[in-house]
Amino acid sequence: MAGTVIVVGSAGCVFDDLARVPKRDLPWVAAVNGGCIAAQSDFIMSQHPDQLGHWRKMAWRERFCWPETHSARPDTAKATHADFPWVDHWWPEAFTQATSAWCAVRICKLIGFDEIILAGCPMDPAAGYFKGEQRTLMPGADTGSRFGGHRVGKGFVVSMRQALRRHVADGEGKNVYSMSGYTRELLGEPGGHVSRGTSKTEAKRPATRSQSAARR
16 A cells, blocks of 8 residues: 555654644545544554554544554454454564554554655654543543653653664665654654644644545
């Protein structure tokens, strides 16, 4: 599957990032975890398979789409597909210590996309979460200061970034770009005109393949 995919995360900068993504011809959209309500998506990708069914329902409720679900592995080695029937595709080789966003990058590469653009995936805990993201959390989930699904801790963030740098040093960063934060510093921005506007209106966000299908 050739073409561009926008990987949509949950950081507070996600709408600004989406507004500044250079124009592409109907890119595919892969939401990461709670990013499923930030934009209509073709896929939801996560390293938390237990929550993918919940997130897909949220995508339908908030964005009127029913994305394919992809996960790197079951939460336990003994779990089977029967334990997670809402997961459409498993990619055990995509598991990473560099957050579910990089897991999504790996899955997108395995699917065959030519260009991957991260939006709302700065790998910067200071970016926080977008307004409304808390609605995507499962009942009883940690609602405190979170990063990559975990409580923010300096050592934890450092280890995540170290894992990402190793992946990039191994060549995984080729044709992967980011719109903001630490990941932009490491990967660079995508080619093409990058708007510096900060509009958060739907009209200023890139037209996606799923949005076009919804308009038909």
